[in-house]
Structures are given as C-alpha cells and as structure tokens.
Amino acid sequence: MASGKMTRPYPKFSELPLNLSHPPHSAWGLWGKDDELGTLNQLTPERTVAAAKEVKTGARFGLNWALEQMDYTGGFRETMKHEIFELGKNMNDDRITFNTQTSTQWDGLRHWGFDDGRFYNGLTQKEIIERTTTRLGIHAWAKQGIVGRGVLIDFVSYAERNKIEYDPLDYYAVSLKTAKQIAEECKFEFQAGDIILLRTGFTTAFQSAPLSTKKSIMHKSPFKYPGFESSPEVLGWLWDTQIAAVAGDCPGFEAWPPAEEAMHQTLLAGFGMPIGEMFCLDELAVECERQQRWTFLFTSEVLNVQGGVASPPNALAIM
Numbered sequence: 030m031a032s033g034k035m036t037r038p039y040p041k042f043s044e045l046p047l048n049l050s051h052p053p054h055s056a057w058g059l060w061g062k063d064d065e066l067g068t069l070n071q072l073t074p075e076r077t078v079a080a081a082k083e084v085k086t087g088a089r090f091g092l093n094w095a096l097e098q099m100d101y102t103g104g105f106r107e108t109m110k111h112e113i114f115e116l117g118k119n120m121n122d123d124r125i126t127f128n129t130q131t132s133t134q135w136d137g138l139r140h141w142g143f144d145d146g147r148f149y150n151g152l153t154q155k156e157i158i159e160r161t162t163t164r165l166g167i168h169a170w171a172k173q174g175i176v177g178r179g180v181l182i183d184f185v186s187y188a189e190r191n192k193i194e195y196d197p198l199d200y201y202a203v204s205l206k207t208a209k210q211i212a213e214e215c216k217f218e219f220q221a222g223d224i225i226l227l228r229t230g231f232t233t234a235f236q237s238a239p240l241s242t243k244k245s246i247m248h249k250s251p252f253k254y255p256g257f258e259s260s261p262e263v264l265g266w267l268w269d270t271q272i273a274a275v276a277g278d279c280p281g282f283e284a285w286p287p288a289e290e291a292m293h294q295t296l297l298a299g300f301g302m303p304i305g306e307m308f309c310l311d312e313l314a315v316e317c318e319r320q321q322r323w324t325f326l327f328t329s330e331v332l333n334v335q336g337g338v339a340s341p342p343n344a345l346a347i348m
Contacts, residue, residue: 068272149298227276254284257283275296282305316348
C-alpha cells in the first residue's frame with residue numbers, strides 16, 4: 030500500500046538517488062518503503078478538485094485505440110483474439126485474449142526494471158517471476174484510478190504549422206525545447222500532478238498503413254518510432270516539475286532507439302512513473318484546437334488484476 034505522505038521534503042532530481050545503494054536517479058522510499066503508486070502520489074485530492082474545474086463544455090473523448098488495431102507485431106507479441114460463442118438459445122458470451130502491451134496501455138511498475146533486476150522500491154525480478162508477492166501490481170492503481178489534469182503536447186499540429194517534415198512511423202525525437210514551445214503557444218504551463226499526453230501521429234499512420242509497411246516497421250532492428258527525446262535533462266524536468274504520469278500515441282513515450290539512454294527504466298523503476306503508450310489522441314486534438322485550450326480532466330481506471338504488469342487505460346479526456 031502507499032502511504033501517500035512523503036518521508037522527507039520533495040528532493041530535486043540532482044539529489045537522487047536518496048540512498049547510494051539504490052540505482053541512479055531512483056526515488057525509492059520517498060513515499061514510504063511499501064509505496065506502490067510512485068509519482069501517482071502527485072494526484073492529491075486537492076489537485077483532483079482543481080482538475081475537475083477543467084470541465085467546461087462536457088465534451089468527452091475516449092483515448093483507447095481499438096484493441097484489434099495493432100494487427101501485426103512480427104511475432105514479438107501476440108495479437109488480440111476475439112471469440113463469440115452461444116451460451117444458450119439466443120444468449121451469447123465472448124472471450125477476448127490479448128497481450129496488455131498490444132494496444133493502448135499503461136506500463137505498470139512491474140514492466141521494466143534496472144539491469145541489476147531491481148524494480149521500484151527494490152522489488153526483484155525473482156519475486157515477480159516466482160510470484161511470491163503481488164507488490165507493485167497494476168491492481169494498486171485500480172483502487173483510486175488515475176485522475177488529474179491532462180495536458181496535450183500536440184506535436185503533429187506544431188509540425189504542420191512549422192513545416193517540419195517527419196515520418197510518424199520512423200524515429201523522430203521531440204525535444205524538451207519544442208515541448209515547452211508548444212505549451213507556450215498553447216498558453217498553458219506545466220503543473221505538479223500533470224498527466225502529459227504527446228501526440229506524434231504514430232497510431233493513425235500505423236492504422237492506415239498497408240500490411241507490407243507494417244511488416245517493414247516491425248522487422249526493423251532496432252524498431253523505430255517517434256516520441257520524446259530521451260536524455261537526463263528530460264528526466265530531470267519531469268521529476269522536478271512533479272509530473273504524475275506520461276503517455277503518447279507511440280509505442281513508447283521516448284523516441285526509439287534512444288539517443289542517449291532509455292528513460293523507461295528510470296521512469297518506471299526509478300521514479301515509479303506510469304508510461305502510457307499508443308493512446309488515441311486525434312479527436313481530442315481536434316477539439317483542443319477548436320476550443321483553443323489543451324488542458325482537460327483526465328480519468329483512467331486500470332484492470333483490477335492482482336500482480337498485473339500492464340493494463341488498458343480505459344481513459345477519458347473531459348473538456
């Protein structure tokens with residue numbers, strides 16, 4: 030369980046790790062040694078109340094990509110299977126089998142640990158694989174949901190305005206400078222507890238691509254896609270700004286392959302920060318442009334699976 034209370038004043042990124050025996054940039058123990066929420070502790074009741082004030086028109090947008098849209102993975106992960114069967118006369122059930130990583134999803138804190146096999150707050154790969162504990166399972170997030178102020182960094186529209194040419198199905202790193210420029214143009218400031226959504230155009234481009242293109246993309250070594258630039262500067266900014274969670278419409282929040290070092294391990298295992306992937310952001314972006322505001326109430330309720338690694342977000346943006 031999470032204490033929800035910090036054991037010391039919020040440290041600067043430069044002060045991490047809090048214990049020299051912990052991995053670089055880790056914040057283990059900040060919210061208690063048994064904490065399972067990580068940076069979701071930033072979603073305080075006060076910030077939830079403030080986020081609710083973002084609702085002004087009642088426009089609502091589901092942010093889950095259809096489960097069947099990632100229809101080719103090159104065998105890396107299995108695609109969704111959907112069966113409908115008759116349980117009785119004119120009575121139907123269905124069965125859905127899917128990998129939680131093959132459509133819109135949150136990476137939970139059990140997804141990717143440090144190279145030494147340690148995850149957030151010291152949970153080990155051995156404990157996860159041997160199933161001796163359910164610590165850090167996705168179920169811990171289901172108790173309160175993920176509710177706060179969402180902010181859209183719409184790089185697709187920014188690129189169009191500034192005649193920036195890039196392939197949404199290939200590597201492109203959105204710089205921190207560009208993200209701040211987009212926020213400035215959209216007249217919002219990043220705040221503690223924000224849930225960042227980055228729009229790069231990947232899901233839309235993948236959905237409309239022919240099978241031959243999908244095969245080419247998935248068989249590249251390494252796999253390439255756009256996202257946020259991966260650097261210590263970005264990690265420091267996310268931590269010092271007290272961001273609660275990050276997500277994008279691409280297969281990973283950071284552009285891949287990373288130019289410097291992957292942020293996945295530090296975000297998940299170091300900070301305890303959820304990473305959302307392949308969110309569906311196009312309709313939201315259109316409405317943000319229409320209303321000329323890029324902040325909204327964000328809600329997400331994950332699967333209540335004991336010890337789960339990841340989950341569809343069941344996410345909504347409400348304006």
